[in-house]
Amino acid sequence: MHQLIERIFVATFGNPLLDARHDAAVADLGGTRVAMTTDSYVVQPLFFPGGDIGSLSVNGTVNDLAMAGARPLYLSAGFILEEGLPMETLWRVVRSIQRAAQEAGVQIITGDTKVVDKGKGDGLFINTAGIGLIESPRRIAPDQVRPGDAILLSGDLGRHGIAIMAVREGLEFESAIESDSASVAPLVLALLDAGIEIHCLRDLTRGGLASALNEIAESAGVTMAIDESLIPVRDDVRGACEILGFDPLYVANEGRFVAFVAPDDAERALGIMRSHDVGLGAHLIGSVGDLISDHAAAVTMRSAIGANRVLDMLSGEQLPRIC
Amino acid sequence: MRFIEEYRDQETAQALGRAIRGITTRGWTLMEVCGGQTHAIVRFGVDQLLPEAVTLVHGPGCPVCVTPIELIDAAVEIAAREDVVFCSFGDMLRVPGSTTDLLAVKARGGDVRIVYSPLDALKIAKTEPAKQVVFFAVGFETTAPANAMAVYRARREGIANFSVLVAHVLVPPAMEAILSSRDNRVQGFLAAGHVCAVMGYTEYEPLASRYRVPIVVTGFEPVDILHGVYLCIKQLEEGRAEVENQYVRAVRREGNASAQEMVREVFRVDRRMWRGIGEIPRSGLALRDEYAAFDALRRFDVGEAVTVEASECISGLVLRGVRKPNECPAFGGRCTPERPLGAPMVSSEGACAAYYRYRTHAAVSRA
Numbered sequence: 001m002h003q004l005i006e007r008i009f010v011a012t013f014g015n016p017l018l019d020a021r022h023d024a025a026v027a028d029l030g031g032t033r034v035a036m037t038t039d040s041y042v043v044q045p046l047f048f049p050g051g052d053i054g055s056l057s058v059n060g061t062v063n064d065l066a067m068a069g070a071r072p073l074y075l076s077a078g079f080i081l082e083e084g085l086p087m088e089t090l091w092r093v094v095r096s097i098q099r100a101a102q103e104a105g106v107q108i109i110t111g112d113t114k115v116v117d118k119g120k121g122d123g124l125f126i127n128t129a130g131i132g133l134i135e136s137p138r139r140i141a142p143d144q145v146r147p148g149d150a151i152l153l154s155g156d157l158g159r160h161g162i163a164i165m166a167v168r169e170g171l172e173f174e175s176a177i178e179s180d181s182a183s184v185a186p187l188v189l190a191l192l193d194a195g196i197e198i199h200c201l202r203d204l205t206r207g208g209l210a211s212a213l214n215e216i217a218e219s220a221g222v223t224m225a226i227d228e229s230l231i232p233v234r235d236d237v238r239g240a241c242e243i244l245g246f247d248p249l250y251v252a253n254e255g256r257f258v259a260f261v262a263p264d265d266a267e268r269a270l271g272i273m274r275s276h277d278v279g280l281g282a283h284l285i286g287s288v289g290d291l292i293s294d295h296a297a298a299v300t301m302r303s304a305i306g307a308n309r310v311l312d313m314l315s316g317e318q319l320p321r322i323c
Numbered sequence: 324m325r326f327i328e329e330y331r332d333q334e335t336a337q338a339l340g341r342a343i344r345g346i347t348t349r350g351w352t353l354m355e356v357c358g359g360q361t362h363a364i365v366r367f368g369v370d371q372l373l374p375e376a377v378t379l380v381h382g383p384g385c386p387v388c389v390t391p392i393e394l395i396d397a398a399v400e401i402a403a404r405e406d407v408v409f410c411s412f413g414d415m416l417r418v419p420g421s422t423t424d425l426l427a428v429k430a431r432g433g434d435v436r437i438v439y440s441p442l443d444a445l446k447i448a449k450t451e452p453a454k455q456v457v458f459f460a461v462g463f464e465t466t467a468p469a470n471a472m473a474v475y476r477a478r479r480e481g482i483a484n485f486s487v488l489v490a491h492v493l494v495p496p497a498m499e500a501i502l503s504s505r506d507n508r509v510q511g512f513l514a515a516g517h518v519c520a521v522m523g524y525t526e527y528e529p530l531a532s533r534y535r536v537p538i539v540v541t542g543f544e545p546v547d548i549l550h551g552v553y554l555c556i557k558q559l560e561e562g563r564a565e566v567e568n569q570y571v572r573a574v575r576r577e578g579n580a581s582a583q584e585m586v587r588e589v590f591r592v593d594r595r596m597w598r599g600i601g602e603i604p605r606s607g608l609a610l611r612d613e614y615a616a617f618d619a620l621r622r623f624d625v626g627e628a629v630t631v632e633a634s635e636c637i638s639g640l641v642l643r644g645v646r647k648p649n650e651c652p653a654f655g656g657r658c659t660p661e662r663p664l665g666a667p668m669v670s671s672e673g674a675c676a677a678y679y680r681y682r683t684h685a686a687v688s689r690a
Contacts, residue, residue, distance in 0.1 A: 171439070305331060306336065309681045310680075
């Protein structure tokens with residue numbers, strides 16, 4: 001996917017705003033800095049423990065705006081409905097969107113609906129786009145990451161991906177693992193309001209923590225070192241990952257992000273993060289190293305037993321193993 | 324988490340590393356048989372705790388890697404049929420056949436489903452009686468009992484639309500093939516703990532004495548592996564060659580009798596092609612005559628396909644521990660997990676994939 005984006009879309013559409021390769025693009029509109037982003041949601045099943053496609057389509061886009069340090073304001077919503085989708089299902093999704101929008105403090109101000117023939121869609125697809133206002137003068141982007149920056153993780157990893165996997169594959173655990181889907185915008189705004197020197201933010205969706213760190217290391221041209229024993233993963237998620245042969249560091253999250261902050265602000269930032277529900281499990285997991293040299297690995301991790309290894313990008317999807 | 328955390332404990336691991344350094348007086352080459360162990364070794368950096376004199380080479384214990392290309396091609400052909408639901412463990416989907424893989428069949432509209440147990444495939448066969456449900460029965464002795472159980476139940480319950488494409492392989496004959504080959508460099512084995520949980524380890528006793536190699540039944544966590552290495556080196560240093568059990572929390576000498584019985588009920592031992600290695604006598608499982616009706620190769624008329632292996636791939640040498648993945652000229656350049664030339668670059672148990680994922684860059688320092 002990463003290669004596909006680079007080779008086709010970035011290569012063709014390339015412009016300074018896109019080239020920043022951030023979760024949301026930031027444009028200057030007559031002195032006002034505005035963040036814009038879009039995301040499409042094709043999740044199956046439509047409803048899962050801890051969320052549904054509706055709340056996900058709000059939180060995901062709101063979080064992308066927050067990753068640029070923006071206050072999310074308005075969303076658009078496009079629906080692609082497959083013929084035969086029960087009205088009751090659509091109602092449930094729409095009500096969920098409304099609730100999530102309210103919680104995130106955004107309004108849906110425009111939209112679109114298309115119906116496709118049966119068999120040409122998977123029940124329901126949603127696209128949302130969002131715009132937000134950047135009030136802080138600080139530029140938050142991968143190229144702002146500096147050697148020595150503290151890497152803060154906002155909470156435990158892997159719940160969304162495993163929750164979806166469990167429902168989709170009919171895996172049964174003692175209690176359902178709930179998705180972490182949530183808006184992190186209020187937490188990010190609190191960090192900015194407190195004057196925390198944030199250099200970069202990235203939400204940990206597809207590809208998880210490992211991919212996010214690698215992408216930022218690549219754009220910023222720095223190395224990073226993290227410590228596996230400091231990364232929180234819930235026991236039930238860890239257990240599911242062990243069974244499936246997944247690495248929680250690559251599993252998708254929908255309410256988690258990493259923050260790169262000036263080392264002197266790390267403690268204070270952690271305090272603020274932990275005072276929010278979505279940041280209760282926040283942890284300092286490592287730091288940014290030197291500028292990258294030719295043969296060095298971008299991201300390394302000290303493993304649980306105290307050895308070092310490369311933490312690489314994920315290629316393709318993680319597939320469950322045989323034994 | 325219990326049964327995990329204590330086997331990933333830093334102090335225990337470091338102490339075992341020191342103990343191994345303490346008893347090692349010369350160079351030794353050990354092979355961990357199972358790909359799951361290979362992945363744990365590179366994922367946790369287990370080898371960084373070992374003295375330079377100890378070399379771990381990676382064994383053939385990756386079922387995905389050794390499944391012959393003929394069977395991958397057959398799977399692709401069967402999975403593409405309109406009336407077929409093709410069920411497989413996830414690992415197999417990206418393994419390259421001669422021209423394509425199962426994931427591509429799925430992308431083109433083939434009904435290819437990932438299952439976690441062969442019994443799930445059997446369930447699909449019951450709920451979708453109009454379809455032919457085929458399960459790709461891959462794996463070592465570990466997965467054989469459950470796969471046997473699925474076939475056994477299909478026969479007993481008369482589920483006629485269920486069949487299996489059998490690609491089962493056995494560990495001890497592969498170890499013997501490695502030991503008896505002229506370029507063998509393996510002096511001791513870490514045997515695969517889960518295989519022994521099913522089969523026990525009496526089969527390894529003649530191998531240990533005939534070839535004078537220590538064989539240590541070993542688990543999959545870093546502390547297990549370090550402990551296995553310690554026991555193996557200790558034997559080598561003391562001039563012993565015995566079968567020893569490190570994985571006592573899961574393995575008994577005689578193994579799991581009822582699982583073995585189920586395997587014997589459904590399967591018989593047969594010769595088997597190993598991808599990259601060649602044919603090994605008595606190294607695979609085939610359905611017994613009473614169960615032959617459930618053989619997908621008989622049910623579907625799969626043509627004699629001409630198989631094409633990537634000529635550059637040295638997977639055979641990697642699987643026998645003769646070469647390390649990063650010694651292949653194609654490694655990381657012309658062969659990556661996204662464009663694999665050979666199966667070991669695909670599987671979550673393949674040695675090449677492990678090297679690619681955890682150490683593409685040479686600059687990871689020794690701890």
